[in-house]
Amino acid sequence: MNHESSQGPNADLDGLLQDWRVDDPLPPGFNRAVWRRIAAHTGPEPASPYQALRAWISGQFARPAWSIGYALILLSAGLVTGYWQATTQTARWDQRMASRYVQSVDPYFQASAQP
């Protein structure tokens, strides 16, 4: 506590409070009753999995390192996905164009394609 309170206008009140004594005894079984109430107290309601997840996400994303890591992972995933899709698609197009070239120069291929 600061010293101003003992020197200010409340000095009298401070003195009275320091002199205050409770002489009346506690009612019988008071301590037991307090502990029983503490034991009976169940605490806060358990959180649902959704609430727990929300709390966990909020907690994690409050940390900059976690947010940066998350962004980097998604960036890498995007790169890999785009690369893989493009490689697959260009290979398919290469195959189709090679086939078209062969068809264009092979009379037998064209003849067999006729009805």
Add this chain to the structure above:
Amino acid sequence: MRRALLILLLGAILGLLTAASTYWSMTARHRAWLRQPQPELAWLQAEFEIAPDDFARISALHQSYLPRCAELCQRIASCEARIRTLLDQSSQITPEIEALLLEAAHTRVECQKSMLDHFFQVSRAMPPEQGRRYLAWVKEKTFRMDHETGPPREASHGHQGHH
């Protein structure tokens, strides 16, 4: 929670944009080919690393070969149709069937000669190493019974069969 949701959303958008831009840039060349009237020639140029001047010659060779190829195609189809009709009506080899079989064989030889001649001309218009690779690939693809096609391979394989 709002901040976390915003980061989750922005991260997902970042991932999607990265995937789309990677795909877009990596397929740009192929998409440009597909917009051309003859994408197979653009593919040929890229696949066999043909210089623009050589490619102009090869394109001219290709265009001049196409009518000849179409004519041979018509002759083959007509010959096969007539043979099929005669075989449906006959239970033995008639002189007419024999003549048509002979004509079909002649057409086949003419077709192969014409095709090979074209392939040799095209390969000569390419850089030597690419020309050899082109010949190996195109012979493998055209001198086969099943006409399976696919991108050229480094090593040339023996002929699988003949027409």
